[in-house]
Amino acid sequence: MIWHAFSMPNGYSQREAYIILLVLVTIGYIGSTYVSSGYINFIIAGIIWSLISIFITYRWNFLSNQQLLVDILLIIIEILAIILMYKKSKKYIWLFLFIILGEIGFSYYPRENAIAQTSIPMDSYIKLIEVNQNVLTKLNKNDHSFHRIGSTIQLNENDPLMYGYDGLSTYVSQQSKESTNYLSALGYYQKHSWIRWSSFNNGSTAAVNRILGLKYVIAPKNKNLLDATISGKSMSTSDSAPNFPKGIKENSDDFNIYKDKGALPIVFKIENTAKNVVVNYNPVDNPFLKLNSLFLQGFGISNMYQEVKSSLIKQNEVSKEYVIDVVSDGNVYCYLPIDQNIVTESSIKVSVNTYNNNVWGENGIVYLGPYKKGIKIHVNYESKDTQSINPVFAVEHEGSLLELNKFRKGIADIKVNGDLISFDKKTEDTNLAISVPYDSAWTAEINGKPEQTYKTLGGLLEIRVIEKGKVNLKYNVPGLRVSIIISTISVILLCLCLVLKRNS
Incomplete structure (x- = not known):
């Protein structure tokens, strides 16, 4: 889901915008700055992770895959760059930028070029x-x-x-x-x-x-x-x-x-x-x-x-x-x-x-x-x-x-505004369907009093009420409040870590 959140619309080059790649590289860079000694262990961990990724992705057919052989070569270059960085100077960290750009050019340019050549003018x-x-x-x-x-x-x-x-x-x-x-x-x-x-x-x-x-x-x-x-x-x-x-x-x-x-x-x-x-x-x-x-x-x-x-x-x-x-x-x-x-x-x-x-x-x-x-x-x-x-x-x-025409009667002043659906119920009929997918996160009120929602017609939302009045349906995104709290705490902790690191 994280991938999709950063990579829409499907079929366009924005999907290859490398936002997630940038986030991962940034995390890796910040992590590497904490390795003041023992960089050999850091390199070994990277090699092990790379081998695991190779096996998961290609199994035992990797020797016949040109793309993978180039990736292995780049991994070797990255290892040499890390050794050079810790032996000589951390300014060689910029070598990784050129390695990443080279990988992007080799792996993704043919694909993006093909999309560009076959897309609508x-x-x-x-x-x-x-x-x-x-x-x-x-x-x-x-x-x-x-x-x-x-x-x-x-x-x-x-x-x-x-x-x-x-x-x-x-x-x-x-x-x-x-x-x-x-x-x-x-x-x-x-x-x-x-x-x-x-x-x-x-x-x-x-x-x-x-x-x-x-x-x-x-x-x-x-x-x-x-x-x-x-x-x-x-x-x-x-x-x-x-x-x-x-x-x-x-x-x-x-x-x-x-x-x-x-x-x-x-x-x-x-x-x-x-x-x-x-x-x-x-x-x-x-x-x-x-x-x-x-x-x-x-x-x-x-x-x-x-x-x-x-x-x-x-x-x-x-x-x-x-x-x-x-x-x-x-x-x-x-x-x-x-x-x-x-x-x-x-x-x-x-x-x-x-x-x-x-x-x-x-x-x-x-x-x-x-x-x-x-x-x-x-x-x-x-x-x-x-x-x-x-x-x-x-x-x-x-x-x-x-x-079907008779089933539209008795409902008036329907309004749809984002996560809120409201309407006036003019009759005392008890069963109303709303043509949105059923989800337990929907809540309903009639005249300010809460009402239960149900699944109807095999997949749509239903509300059953026996009185006339104003009906409000609201969608409450599951986990949104908790995620906002966690994200806020995480940002505060990140800022605190950066301040402490700078002061030290």
């Missing part, structure tokens, strides 16, 4: 950020409610961090395993490799997107801008048809903005049985069965998804074609149940009725479009890695989707 990156900010400014000006945003393209694994919006378009390794598994089980990114963890893939189903407050999707329409983003080969940039059924399109100069008026606010009502929802993640399971159970127990909506039978009519080495009969009006989806140990680095192209409407379909539930009952559609997916995998198809019932 700077002018295109600046242009994309500028036009994105224009879109976000427009959205925030016209909509002051808390909402989440998706994007059909991806520059890196931290898009919301770079673009400055509350999104669902990323996986970051700081978040808990429970949150990652929960979102994957709901049909978002699937955990088959770190690349596959990261892509938003235009969301899950319309119903899942709505309970998580996904209100907007931004899709670029400027071809030059889009081509520039795709040219960055170091990141999994993609461009897919927005999974926003019957969304309202708002135009800007460079983007289409899709709005879903059915998205639920961050606080919404749920059924008493929502606490019984269990969501276990397994990428080979049928996600539509899990979602049916979630919406039945959480909202009392039965048969949100109806599985659609399919027939394989054509297959070759790189593609499969299926024909399916739509059994009811609604949004049609497919999902590829791929074992987590199978890594597919190539994208899976999905097309419907010869029209290519999704080019990043391997990453979760794939939206095929809205169709009427009785329509036959042909679905073709291409992938050289997954020809043994049979997709699962399902239709999201149009009427069931509309039933």
Whole structure:
């Protein structure tokens, strides 16, 4: 976690900023100044530590590793520098600076150069950020409610961090395993490799997107801008048809903005049985069965998804074609149940009725479009890695989707400010869900009186209250107060040691 705290965003040279290396070198230097005699023991300890590190990192294959042989040579030079420093003068400590710079140049320059050569061109990156900010400014000006945003393209694994919006378009390794598994089980990114963890893939189903407050999707329409983003080969940039059924399109100069008026606010009502929802993640399971159970127990909506039978009519080495009969009006989806140990680095192209409407379909539930009952559609997916995998198809019932609207009533004046969520409860309903991951560090009050929080819908936060009034939810970072105290004491002791050393 320390590494991640100093090394974000992922995929950029800032991650190789050597801040931790600088801290360790500084600690080593301060420690070496206390060694006024017995430097041989100091050297021996360094050699032993280096050998242990070599064994842990490379085992017995180190003689065939060019990088390691150079590291060993540098260690020998460092030992000679230490001997020279203690035999002659401590001014030779500056030799270590050149050794470290040489190691950085040898070990990291090729990697950083490769990233620089394959990243999006700077002018295109600046242009994309500028036009994105224009879109976000427009959205925030016209909509002051808390909402989440998706994007059909991806520059890196931290898009919301770079673009400055509350999104669902990323996986970051700081978040808990429970949150990652929960979102994957709901049909978002699937955990088959770190690349596959990261892509938003235009969301899950319309119903899942709505309970998580996904209100907007931004899709670029400027071809030059889009081509520039795709040219960055170091990141999994993609461009897919927005999974926003019957969304309202708002135009800007460079983007289409899709709005879903059915998205639920961050606080919404749920059924008493929502606490019984269990969501276990397994990428080979049928996600539509899990979602049916979630919406039945959480909202009392039965048969949100109806599985659609399919027939394989054509297959070759790189593609499969299926024909399916739509059994009811609604949004049609497919999902590829791929074992987590199978890594597919190539994208899976999905097309419907010869029209290519999704080019990043391997990453979760794939939206095929809205169709009427009785329509036959042909679905073709291409992938050289997954020809043994049979997709699962399902239709999201149009009427069931509309039933979610009634769960937004009774909540007003919702405000989100950092670690505080507040709202007015206008009814006496007892069960409310908050679309943030459950964490025991959340505390709740209604009209100034403390209330218990719970886990609901398999992974979200719930509060149960039987009265009307003002509700406040606050997140208290676990261990923050203790860490502040420890850090303060440590800084005081460090300053005291430095003063005593100078006086002596």
